[in-house]
Amino acid sequence: MNESFRAEIAPCAVAGSSTMGYTFMPALEVGLGMTAPLLLQANRMSLSPQKLSEKPESLLVTEAKSGNYEAFEELVSRYEKKIYRLALRLTGNNEDAEDVLQETFLKAYEHLPDFRQDSLFYTWLVRIAVNEGLMRLRKLRSDKSEPLEDKVSDDGQVTPREFRDWKPNPEETMQQKEMEDLLLKAAQALPPSLRAVFLLRDMEELSTEETANLLGLTTGAVKARLFRARMQLREELSQALKQE
Amino acid sequence: MNCREAFKEISKYLDGDLKAELKQILDTHLGKCPHCKIVFDTTQKTIALYCDGKLFTLPADVRDRLHQALKRKCAERSSM
Known part of the structure; x- marks a missing residue:
């Protein structure tokens, strides 16, 4: 039995359960008693030979929703x-x-x-x-009795202080761990409410509207905070990456 | 456009939110002001570094514990 087929009839192999509420035919019935049209229908429904790793997300979600672990x-x-x-x-x-x-x-x-x-x-x-x-x-x-929304105003001035260009290709010349630590430390220097906006908009590439919805902000506040976050992160990274 | 005005528009420029006329004015400023050009370029690089998934790995032990937790949850549900 191939892996994708097994996945369909044993959605939760780890549990060893056979009571998953499935509506399609188990393997033996497909092989022994099913007529050709039914077999084709079953193939269309769920017995696709396509590997899980090749399936589009929407199909995986549909299968997962119906109990396929x-x-x-x-x-x-x-x-x-x-x-x-x-x-x-x-x-x-x-x-x-x-x-x-x-x-x-x-x-x-x-x-x-x-x-x-x-x-x-x-x-x-x-x-x-x-x-x-x-x-x-x-x-x-x-x-620690500290509010999450501290020190953030959406109309605050941000003025760049560092004007030196960066070393070329820091992501290639620095050790991976060193770069990751730098990015982590710089993000932590931001107030959480700016950090969340930056991570959602620039790292996860959510839209301004999605970010506003998720964080309970106006789109104007998202844009203002994103600007401040970008500028502040740039300053933080510039200290480590600037050319001597 | 002076430098202070240019800084304020850099973020909008990166998001494609600038009207064509203002974009052209900012482009002209960036073409002749090396400081603003560096701020613009390094802001772009900042975003690119955070987006670059190649820099990041999920530790194997963290992944293992995640999948074990999920399998326990799945087992609990099927035994209900």
């Missing part, structure tokens, strides 16, 4: 690295980032039947991850 796992594999990167740069530490990563996919799994597919699956994941991340930052700050 391996389809869900393929979606996880596609996006786990990006969600972890978002979580790490938002929260600033490995422990919270891992918690956010796990909570994001556990919640996605739990609420998958409610996902209406009116946005991309990845955008839905980003929404869950950012809410989880901001919740953790709020808790951290409330433990």
Whole structure:
């Protein structure tokens, strides 16, 4: 039995359960008793020989929604690295980032039947991850009696101070770990409310409207905060990357 | 356009939000002001560095724990 076929009839192999509420035929019946039209119909419905890794996202989501765990796992594999990167740069530490990563996919799994597919699956994941991340930052700050929205005004002046050009291709000349630490540290220097806007707009490439919706801001506030975040990050990185 | 006005428009320029006339004025300014050109270029590079997924890896142990947690959740659900 090939892997994609197995995925359809044993959606949750780890659980060893046969009570998943599936409506299509198990393997033996397909092979032994099905007429040609029925077999064709079954193939069209769910028994595609296409490898999971080659399936389009929308098809995987549909299959995962109907209980196919391996389809869900393929979606996880596609996006786990990006969600972890978002979580790490938002929260600033490995422990919270891992918690956010796990909570994001556990919640996605739990609420998958409610996902209406009116946005991309990845955008839905980003929404869950950012809410989880901001919740953790709020808790951290409330433990320290610091508000999350501190020192952010949308009309503040930002004036560049560093005018030296950067060394060429720093991403190639610096060690990967060194560069990642630099990006992480620079992001942490931003107030969380600017950091979240920058990560959503520039790293995750959400639209201004999507970012505004997700963070409960006006589009004007998103644009103003993005400007401030970009300028501040540029200053931070310039200190490390400028030419001598 | 002076430098202070140019800085204010750089972010909009990067988002494609500038009207053609203002874009042309900013382009002219960037062509003759090396400081503003560096601010513009390094702002672009800042965004590019954060977008570059090649720089980032998901630690194998973090990935393993994620998949174990999901499998536990799946097992719980199917035993309900």
